[in-house]
Amino acid sequence: MTRLWNDPADFADEMIDGFVAANTRSVQRVPGGVIRRDAVPEGQVAVVIGGGSGHYPAFGGLVGPGLAHGAAMGNLFASPSAQQIHAVAAAAHAGGGVFFSYGNYAGDVLNFDAAQDRLRREGIDCATVVVTDDVASAPADQASLRRGIAGDLIVFRIAAAAAEAGAPLAEVARVAARANARTRSLGVAFTGCTLPGAAAPLFTVPERRMAVGLGIHGEPGIDETDIPSADALAEQLVARLLAEIPDGASAAGGRVVPVLNGLGSLKYEEMFVVYRRIARALEEAGIDIVDPHVGEYCTSFDMAGVSLTLFWLDDELAALWDTPVDTPAYRRGAITRLTDAARNASGDGRATASAASVDSTPDADDASRRVARTVLRAVQEMSRTIDTHVDELGRMDAVAGDGDHGIGMQRGAHAALRAAAEAVDAGAGAATTLAQAADAWSDRAGGTSGALWGVILAAIAAELGDTGTPDAAAVARGVHGAAEGVVAYGKAEIGDKTMVDALVPFAYALTEGTATRPLADAWIAAAATAGAAASATADLLPRRGRARTHGAHSLGTPDPGAHSLALIVTAVGSVLAAPEEES
Known part of the structure; x- marks a missing residue:
C-alpha cells in the first residue's frame, strides 16, 4: 500500500514539485507539468506527452533530450485538464508545431483534444497519435478502442526521435502511428493498488490468483486464473502476443524490442526470472531480439504485476530507435547536454512560464450579483454533497473503472467553490461567477x-x-446547452451508461417544467427524473469510457457519473427552493 503522504489531495502537486527538485539537470516546472530544461532548437517539433500521475516514470520521467519535450501531469489516475495541457504545450513549443501522444483513455482524449483545438486557434499546428497497444482491452478488429499501457514508451520514443532528426510535424505523426500499429502489450496483476489516503486497494485479487488484462489505472482484469510458474507466465504472455503479429511483420526473422514492465511492486529479480523464459520463447519462434528492456516504465503505484510489450521493428523504425535518450528515468546511448552557460545564452525564457493572469472582473449590476450569491450557495451545496458521497462514488467507480470518480469530483467541487467565492467577493455577476467555477472545476479535477x-x-x-x-x-436553455455540449464533447449517447443517461432526461424535463412552473418546482421535479434515470443505468452495459472494457462487471451498479449528477442536481434544487436569508 502507499504509506507516505501529507494531504492526499495535494499528493500529485507535491510529487511533481519533488520530482523537479530532484531532477533540475533535466526538467523545469511549468503550469500543468514539466518541460525540458535544455533549450530546444528553433523549429523543432515539440513532443508533448501526458496523463494522470501515479505511473512514474510515465510521464514526467520521460522528458529530456531524445524523448519528450514536455509532459502534462494530471492528478492521481486522472487526465490532466485542458488548461494544464495547453500550458505545457505552449511552454514547450519551439516553432515547429506540437505533437501530442498519450494513452487512449476517455478523459485524456477529451482534454488533449480541447487543448489541441485551442492551440490551433492560436495559430500553432498540432497533431496527435493515441497509444492503443493493450490487446486485452478490445479485439483486433476494434484496435482503435484499445487502451494505451507500457507501449506508451515505444510510441513516445519513436515520435521524439523523428523530431530530434528535424522531421516536420506530419512526418513525426506518421512514424508514431506506424510505431503504434506495430506495438502489442498484455499485462497481469497479483494485487490491486492503493491510492494515497485510501483505506483499501482499488480492486483485489484473491490469494494465489492472477488478474489478466488489467489496466494501468487499477481497472480489474478481463480474466482471472491461478498464478502460474514464472516460466508458464512467460509462455502465456508470449503466446498471446504472437497470436496477433502486426501486418507486415512475421515471427521468422522478425526483429522485436521486448519490454517487460513492472507495475510497481514486483521485484526486478522476479522479472528477470520471467524474462529469461520470454527471451527463450521469442528465440524459439525465430525472432531476433533487439535492445530488451526489463524494468519499470509505466507503473500503477504499488500494484504487483507485470506487462509484456513487443515492438516489431522495420528498417525505418530501427534507425529511429537508435536515437540517444537522456531523461530522469530513461537513458539510452550518449547525449551532449548544454552547459548552464550555454542554456542561459540561448535566451530560453520558458523557465519563467507562469499561469495566465486573471482578467479583471467584468462589470455586473446589483441584480446579477444577488443571483451570483445564489450560484455560490448552489456550488457550496454541490461541494457538501460530493463530500458526503465521495466514498460511495469511489466504490461504484471501482466496480468496473479505476475507483477515482469520488476523489476527482471532490477536487473539482472544492476548486469550483473557491473560485466562485473569490468571484463573489470581487463583485462578479452570475455568469462570471459560474464561469470561473467551471474553469476551476475542469482544471483541478482533470479526467x-x-x-x-x-x-x-x-x-x-x-x-x-x-x-x-x-x-x-x-436557466433551462443553459441546462439544455449543457446536455448538447456533453453529448458533442464526450461522444456518448443515451444507453451508453454514462452521465448522459441522467443529464439528457434532466434537461428535457426541466425545459418542459419551466414552461408552466416556477424554476424551483420545475428543477426539483426534473432532478427526480434524473435520479430515476441514473438508477436505471444499473441495468445497462457500458459502451463508453474505461468501464466498457469490463462489460458485465458493472451490471447491477449505476453509472457513477450519472449518479453523481443526480445527487448534484437534487442538492441544487434544495438551494433554489430556499430563500437566501434561510441559508
Whole structure:
C-alpha cells in the first residue's frame, strides 16, 4: 500500500514539485507539468506527452533530450485538464508545431483534444497519435478502442526521435502511428493498488490468483486464473502476443524490442526470472531480439504485476530507435547536454512560464450579483454533497473503472467553490461567477468528469448573464446547452451508461417544467427524473469510457457519473427552493 503522504489531495502537486527538485539537470516546472530544461532548437517539433500521475516514470520521467519535450501531469489516475495541457504545450513549443501522444483513455482524449483545438486557434499546428497497444482491452478488429499501457514508451520514443532528426510535424505523426500499429502489450496483476489516503486497494485479487488484462489505472482484469510458474507466465504472455503479429511483420526473422514492465511492486529479480523464459520463447519462434528492456516504465503505484510489450521493428523504425535518450528515468546511448552557460545564452525564457493572469472582473449590476450569491450557495451545496458521497462514488467507480470518480469530483467541487467565492467577493455577476467555477472545476479535477462538468457549468453560465435576473427559460436553455455540449464533447449517447443517461432526461424535463412552473418546482421535479434515470443505468452495459472494457462487471451498479449528477442536481434544487436569508 502507499504509506507516505501529507494531504492526499495535494499528493500529485507535491510529487511533481519533488520530482523537479530532484531532477533540475533535466526538467523545469511549468503550469500543468514539466518541460525540458535544455533549450530546444528553433523549429523543432515539440513532443508533448501526458496523463494522470501515479505511473512514474510515465510521464514526467520521460522528458529530456531524445524523448519528450514536455509532459502534462494530471492528478492521481486522472487526465490532466485542458488548461494544464495547453500550458505545457505552449511552454514547450519551439516553432515547429506540437505533437501530442498519450494513452487512449476517455478523459485524456477529451482534454488533449480541447487543448489541441485551442492551440490551433492560436495559430500553432498540432497533431496527435493515441497509444492503443493493450490487446486485452478490445479485439483486433476494434484496435482503435484499445487502451494505451507500457507501449506508451515505444510510441513516445519513436515520435521524439523523428523530431530530434528535424522531421516536420506530419512526418513525426506518421512514424508514431506506424510505431503504434506495430506495438502489442498484455499485462497481469497479483494485487490491486492503493491510492494515497485510501483505506483499501482499488480492486483485489484473491490469494494465489492472477488478474489478466488489467489496466494501468487499477481497472480489474478481463480474466482471472491461478498464478502460474514464472516460466508458464512467460509462455502465456508470449503466446498471446504472437497470436496477433502486426501486418507486415512475421515471427521468422522478425526483429522485436521486448519490454517487460513492472507495475510497481514486483521485484526486478522476479522479472528477470520471467524474462529469461520470454527471451527463450521469442528465440524459439525465430525472432531476433533487439535492445530488451526489463524494468519499470509505466507503473500503477504499488500494484504487483507485470506487462509484456513487443515492438516489431522495420528498417525505418530501427534507425529511429537508435536515437540517444537522456531523461530522469530513461537513458539510452550518449547525449551532449548544454552547459548552464550555454542554456542561459540561448535566451530560453520558458523557465519563467507562469499561469495566465486573471482578467479583471467584468462589470455586473446589483441584480446579477444577488443571483451570483445564489450560484455560490448552489456550488457550496454541490461541494457538501460530493463530500458526503465521495466514498460511495469511489466504490461504484471501482466496480468496473479505476475507483477515482469520488476523489476527482471532490477536487473539482472544492476548486469550483473557491473560485466562485473569490468571484463573489470581487463583485462578479452570475455568469462570471459560474464561469470561473467551471474553469476551476475542469482544471483541478482533470479526467473525463472534470472536463464534462466544466462543459456543463460553462453552458449554464453563458445563459445567466452579468446583468439582470435570468428567467426560468434561460436557466433551462443553459441546462439544455449543457446536455448538447456533453453529448458533442464526450461522444456518448443515451444507453451508453454514462452521465448522459441522467443529464439528457434532466434537461428535457426541466425545459418542459419551466414552461408552466416556477424554476424551483420545475428543477426539483426534473432532478427526480434524473435520479430515476441514473438508477436505471444499473441495468445497462457500458459502451463508453474505461468501464466498457469490463462489460458485465458493472451490471447491477449505476453509472457513477450519472449518479453523481443526480445527487448534484437534487442538492441544487434544495438551494433554489430556499430563500437566501434561510441559508
